[in-house]
Amino acid sequence: MKSKLVYLTNLSGKKASVYSIVTSESQHAFLDRFILEYQEEFFQDLLSIIARLRSIAHVTGAVSTYFKLDEGLEWNDQVCALYDIPDRHLRLYCIRLSEQxxxxxxxxxxxxxAWQDDPRLAREVTEMMHYSGIIRTRLKENTLRISLNRLKLEGDLILIR
Structure with a gap:
């Protein structure tokens, strides 16, 4: 299955860029599928998550205080959850490459x-750990690079799984 990193123009800004992943199995990016699946039952949670992403992109950058870090099983996999707001129960798993x-x-x-106790969450975190490994390897090999202004990924955005 092929997959590709996609730049989310509507969520990216001068402080940080937001990407998602599209696979050959679906025309929708992971974030789009997340929103479509939970828009009815968790509408307010989704609004909070989108507002937090916009704040990260335009105001603060991806500062660590917005994330529950070390959600993955490896110390350096950079998988995290967007920090939950009190009384919110929806989790969005991410790879935080940097503050940008x-x-x-x-x-x-x-x-x-713990996410390991829920098969759905375990699947989502495991998938993000997998992609994190591919992305970190590609950055090391220099087939994927971070731009000079630190805001964009450059090079081959196709990830083969």
Missing amino acids: IVIVGNGGPKNVR
Whole structure:
């Protein structure tokens, strides 16, 4: 299955860029699928998540205080969850490459203590860990690069899975 990093123009700004992933199985990016799946049941949570992403992009950058870091199983996989707001239960899993670049994935409602206890969340986090490994390898090999202004990914954005 082929997949591609896509730059989300409507969510990116002068402080940070937001990317998502599109696979050959779907025409929708992970973030779009997340929104479509939860727009009815978790509408307010989605509004909060989108507002937080816009704030990251235009005002603050992807500062660590907005994320629950180290959600993945490896110490350096950069997988995190967008920090939840009190009384919100929807999780969006991301790869936080830097304070200027975030790759948003998918997620779901968290009704358990740890994501490992929920098959859906476990699948989403595992998928993001997989993509993080590919992206980190590609950055090391220099087939994928961070732009001089630190806001964009350059090079081959196709990820082969």
